[in-house]
Amino acid sequence: MSAPMFSRIQETLGPLAACRISTDTRMDIETSPERLLPAVTAFRALNWGFLSAITGLDTLGAAASQPGAVAPPAAGATPGASPAPSDGHVDVLYHFCQGPSIATFRVRVPREHPSVPSIGAVVPSAVLFERELSEMLGVEVAGLPKGKRQFLSDDWPQGVHPLRKDFSIEAATPVADSAPAVGSDEAPGTFIVPIGPQHPALKEPGHFEFAVDGEIVTGASVRLGYVHRGIEKGAEDRSWVQALYLVERICGICSHIHATAYTLGVEALAGMVVPPRAQAIRTIVCELERIHSHLLWLGVAAHEAGFDTLFMYSWRDRETVMDLLEQLTGNRVNYSVNLLGGVKYDIDAAAADSIRRGLDFLEGRSKHYLKIVTTDESFLRRTRNVGTISREKSERLGTVGPTARASGVTIDLRAAAPYAAYGEFPITPVVDKRCDQEARFVVRVKELFECFRLIRQILDRMPPGDLSLPAPRKVAEGEVISRVEAPRGELFYYLRSTGGVKPDRVKVRTPSLCNWAAVVNVVVGQKLADVPVILAGIDPCFSCNDRSLTLRRRGRAGSESVEAWSWEDLRAHGLRYYGGGRT
Amino acid sequence: MNVALTVVALLVFPGGLFVIAASLAYEYVDRKLVARFQNRVGPRWFQPLADFVKLLVKEEIVPEGVNRGLFNGLPLAALAGALTAALYVPMAGLAPSWGFRGDLIAAVYLLMMMTLCIGLAGANTQDRFSLVGAVRALTQLFSYEAPFLLALLGPAIAAGTWRISEVNGYAREHLWMIVTQPLGFLVAMIGLMGKLELPPFDAPEAETEIVSGALTEYSGRGLAFFRLGRDIELLIGLTLISAFYLGGLGNPLHFLLKTLALLALTAGLQSLFARLRIDQTVGLWWRAGAVLALVQLLVLIVLKYLGVQL
Numbered sequence: 085m086s087a088p089m090f091s092r093i094q095e096t097l098g099p100l101a102a103c104r105i106s107t108d109t110r111m112d113i114e115t116s117p118e119r120l121l122p123a124v125t126a127f128r129a130l131n132w133g134f135l136s137a138i139t140g141l142d143t144l145g146a147a148a149s150q151p152g153a154v155a156p157p158a159a160g161a162t163p164g165a166s167p168a169p170s171d172g173h174v175d176v177l178y179h180f181c182q183g184p185s186i187a188t189f190r191v192r193v194p195r196e197h198p199s200v201p202s203i204g205a206v207v208p209s210a211v212l213f214e215r216e217l218s219e220m221l222g223v224e225v226a227g228l229p230k231g232k233r234q235f236l237s238d239d240w241p242q243g244v245h246p247l248r249k250d251f252s253i254e255a256a257t258p259v260a261d262s263a264p265a266v267g268s269d270e271a272p273g274t275f276i277v278p279i280g281p282q283h284p285a286l287k288e289p290g291h292f293e294f295a296v297d298g299e300i301v302t303g304a305s306v307r308l309g310y311v312h313r314g315i316e317k318g319a320e321d322r323s324w325v326q327a328l329y330l331v332e333r334i335c336g337i338c339s340h341i342h343a344t345a346y347t348l349g350v351e352a353l354a355g356m357v358v359p360p361r362a363q364a365i366r367t368i369v370c371e372l373e374r375i376h377s378h379l380l381w382l383g384v385a386a387h388e389a390g391f392d393t394l395f396m397y398s399w400r401d402r403e404t405v406m407d408l409l410e411q412l413t414g415n416r417v418n419y420s421v422n423l424l425g426g427v428k429y430d431i432d433a434a435a436a437d438s439i440r441r442g443l444d445f446l447e448g449r450s451k452h453y454l455k456i457v458t459t460d461e462s463f464l465r466r467t468r469n470v471g472t473i474s475r476e477k478s479e480r481l482g483t484v485g486p487t488a489r490a491s492g493v494t495i496d497l498r499a500a501a502p503y504a505a506y507g508e509f510p511i512t513p514v515v516d517k518r519c520d521q522e523a524r525f526v527v528r529v530k531e532l533f534e535c536f537r538l539i540r541q542i543l544d545r546m547p548p549g550d551l552s553l554p555a556p557r558k559v560a561e562g563e564v565i566s567r568v569e570a571p572r573g574e575l576f577y578y579l580r581s582t583g584g585v586k587p588d589r590v591k592v593r594t595p596s597l598c599n600w601a602a603v604v605n606v607v608v609g610q611k612l613a614d615v616p617v618i619l620a621g622i623d624p625c626f627s628c629n630d631r632s633l634t635l636r637r638r639g640r641a642g643s644e645s646v647e648a649w650s651w652e653d654l655r656a657h658g659l660r661y662y663g664g665g666r667t
Numbered sequence: 668m669n670v671a672l673t674v675v676a677l678l679v680f681p682g683g684l685f686v687i688a689a690s691l692a693y694e695y696v697d698r699k700l701v702a703r704f705q706n707r708v709g710p711r712w713f714q715p716l717a718d719f720v721k722l723l724v725k726e727e728i729v730p731e732g733v734n735r736g737l738f739n740g741l742p743l744a745a746l747a748g749a750l751t752a753a754l755y756v757p758m759a760g761l762a763p764s765w766g767f768r769g770d771l772i773a774a775v776y777l778l779m780m781m782t783l784c785i786g787l788a789g790a791n792t793q794d795r796f797s798l799v800g801a802v803r804a805l806t807q808l809f810s811y812e813a814p815f816l817l818a819l820l821g822p823a824i825a826a827g828t829w830r831i832s833e834v835n836g837y838a839r840e841h842l843w844m845i846v847t848q849p850l851g852f853l854v855a856m857i858g859l860m861g862k863l864e865l866p867p868f869d870a871p872e873a874e875t876e877i878v879s880g881a882l883t884e885y886s887g888r889g890l891a892f893f894r895l896g897r898d899i900e901l902l903i904g905l906t907l908i909s910a911f912y913l914g915g916l917g918n919p920l921h922f923l924l925k926t927l928a929l930l931a932l933t934a935g936l937q938s939l940f941a942r943l944r945i946d947q948t949v950g951l952w953w954r955a956g957a958v959l960a961l962v963q964l965l966v967l968i969v970l971k972y973l974g975v976q977l
Contacts, residue, residue, distance in 0.1 A: 275795070275798075276795070277795045277799060277877070278795060283878065284874040284875060285874070285875035296799075299944075386941070387875065389941045390867060390875070390942020391940070391941035392705060392866070392938070393704065393938045394941075396705040396706055396707055397705070397706060460941070462939075462941045463940075465947060466941050466942070466944070611944060612799070612876060613870060613942075614944070615876065616875040
């Protein structure tokens with residue numbers, strides 16, 4: 085279905101880039117930094133897809149083993165497309181997605197002084213991705229507005245970029261006299277209300293500055309990165325199996341979906357065909373996780389609007405699904421269900437029964453909540469016509485997940501590009517055209533009913549068979565993009581293998597990162613009291629955003645003896661701390 | 668009056684210690700009820716006292732850039748206002764310790780000192796949340812005090828006196844004024860909740876927006892006094908409303924039953940609604956509350972003029 089569209093893209097971009105259709109859902113568009121902006125502009129005019137992610141790749145030491153499937157086209161392609169294997173390059177990949185199809189612009193720049201133009205003027209949602217690219221890989225993005233750091237900490241030394249292959253932890257000694265992150269650029273005459281990094285409205289650290297005139301917000305900015313943990317970098321230093329447990333810890337709420345995206349990607353790279361029973365169990369846990377996440381969100385969002393009673397009740401009921409997850413997997417948070425090649429836990433008849441009982445209870449409660457969020461007069465005063473993101477704005481700013489679906493955009497990968505068992509057990513996307521905060525409540529609560537229906541259906545027609553197959557230690561060379569529908573929207577994984585025991589690159593783009601642009605845009609002109617409500621509307625997940633890098637310091641903060649802790653130091657410290665020196 | 672008795676009345680009963688103990692007990696009932704309505708366990712019976720003691724012994728941090736005198740003095744003024752007001756109401760169902768013609772107006776003004784002090788306390792600091800909270804608290808003051816006062820004037824006009832003890836006496840001998848003046852009762856109840864910034868009228872201290880509003884910078888003793896003052900105001904407010912609208916207070920049992928019934932009502936209202944934005948709060952009051960109270964008052968005056976016995 086996308087082949088004709090790919091051909092049209094090819095025709096349009098002909099003079100500007102070398103297009104190559106690698107599979108029926110993948111297309112690579114090789115271009116140069118000079119031609120990138122005209123190419124993307126022409127591409128956007130086709131009105132196809134949205135910018136899902138920007139991946140930066142440092143090919144140092146791996147340049148010789150470019151994956152065959154994406155090898156640069158023959159002569160006549162972009163200048164600099166034939167690398168000298170010794171010194172490597174930085175590749176910048178712009179992934180545009182529509183349904184199951186992905187068109188990737190590939191730009192190759194030298195490792196010394198890499199520079200690409202900003203495409204923010206054409207694709208507004210690119211700005212956060214570009215900032216991440218420039219901080220993490222040191223690619224200068226020309227035309228990106230000067231601003232404070234978005235992801236790295238303020239005392240991170242200049243010119244050190246953690247996702248470069250030649251990065252060393254010794255180089256990342258904190259700078260002593262760094263500028264403060266907070267409250268530094270207040271223009272005279274503006275009154276800024278800071279929210280965060282620590283604030284009762286935030287369950288995780290993030291920093292927002294809202295300029296207000298009385299109660300009306302006139303400006304907004306966001307600063308992320310307070311919970312960077314170095315997961316992308318860490319994954320490059322672990323085996324394919326170890327990295328699975330690392331990515332599962334990106335998020336405490338949607339841990340399973342991260343593990344699923346990763347395993348599906350690795351399995352595709354390794355060419356494994358996973359038993360259908362394993363896929364069905366993965367899907368059931370995905371949906372149970374969605375139920376728990378949506379109920380959690382319902383409570384938090386109600387609390388932000390000062391409706392604590394709904395908060396208490398929805399969290400009480402959420403315990404039902406937490407108990408089910410614990411019963412199935414032994415854990416409430418990191419379920420650790422996935423293996424490369426299958427799943428660990430089976431769902432037997434007794435477990436299926438208790439799931440059904442739990443779902444029956446939750447279905448009754450969800451009906452009640454749907455009634456509350458659509459009829460409670462005092463609550464509707466806080467949600468109806470608040471934080472309206474029109475369909476056009478939603479598409480232009482690249483929102484995903486329930487946030488987009490509440491603006492009337494039908495975007496749900498479970499239906500558009502079925503993965504795991506969603507092909508066999510299809511879902512119907514829940515869409516609401518009202519575009520306001522109420523719609524976001526309605527969409528999420530209605531999605532719960534879809535979850536209940538789907539889980540029951542899978543339990544009734546559970547495929548028999550094995551739970552897993554053995555996974556190879558080394559994964560074949562190549563790259564793969566794995567996209568799944570997390571509770572908050574499209575989760576994007578880019579995995580690249582050079583044929584070894586470790587991944588060469590694990591790029592994660594979480595749904596929250598796509599939704600920030602819309603939030604910062606839409607709060608301007610709203611009332612200060614509605615800001616927490618609108619913020620909560622996208623169900624932001626800071627831990628998901630922030631997965632890159634942080635430093636531990638030895639000695640007290642600000643003292644002379646600041647130094648980086650190596651992995652061995654941390655490990656030794658952990659053992660000392662918990663185990664009294666046992667190894 | 669005997670000096671020793673005066674001192675006892677001021678410091679022990681019915682003022683001073685008794686009011687403090689009773690208001691902490693009422694805070695407990697309020698918290699426990701809201702918690703049970705929200706399907707939570709709720710605090711233990713001594714929790715309000717434990718909180719108070721804990722705050723008293725905590726370090727008091729005075730932020731930079733404040734007027735220290737004001738910062739330390741405002742909580743005391745607020746508490747003193749509330750404690751003084753307690754002397755004019757039929758506390759525990761007994762006759763008020765003090766009284767004079769027009770003491771109703773004095774009591775209402777003393778009760779208003781609390782909000783005023785909170786607003787000033789917020790405006791005294793440079794903290795963003797405190798400033799926004801102070802603006803909201805004072806905005807709310809202008810929209811709630813007038814209807815609350817008007818709602819208390821209704822029974823006073825019916826009784827033909829502005830002396831609290833006489834209104835109380837009148838109420839005991841006549842049909843409950845909640846029946847004859849239902850609008851006034853409604854306005855008084857909601858006015859009291861708005862005055863005390865109880866949910867859903869807690870925009871001035873909406874924690875998800877402005878942390879703790881005007882009191883964000885208060886940590887130890889000051890916060891303890893403000894909180895205690897608010898508890899006392901709740902007790903006085905409930906006493907006044909039950910004395911005026913629920914057939915007066917003649918003995919401690921009446922007092923207990925009527926004020927606790929009202930407290931249960933406020934607890935229910937607190938857990939039923941989502942928080943109103945400050946513009947919604949003010950709009951609600953000037954469009955509905957003040958108008959209702961005025962209509963009630965007009966009807967009363969006209970009836971009184973026509974010589975109808977209420």
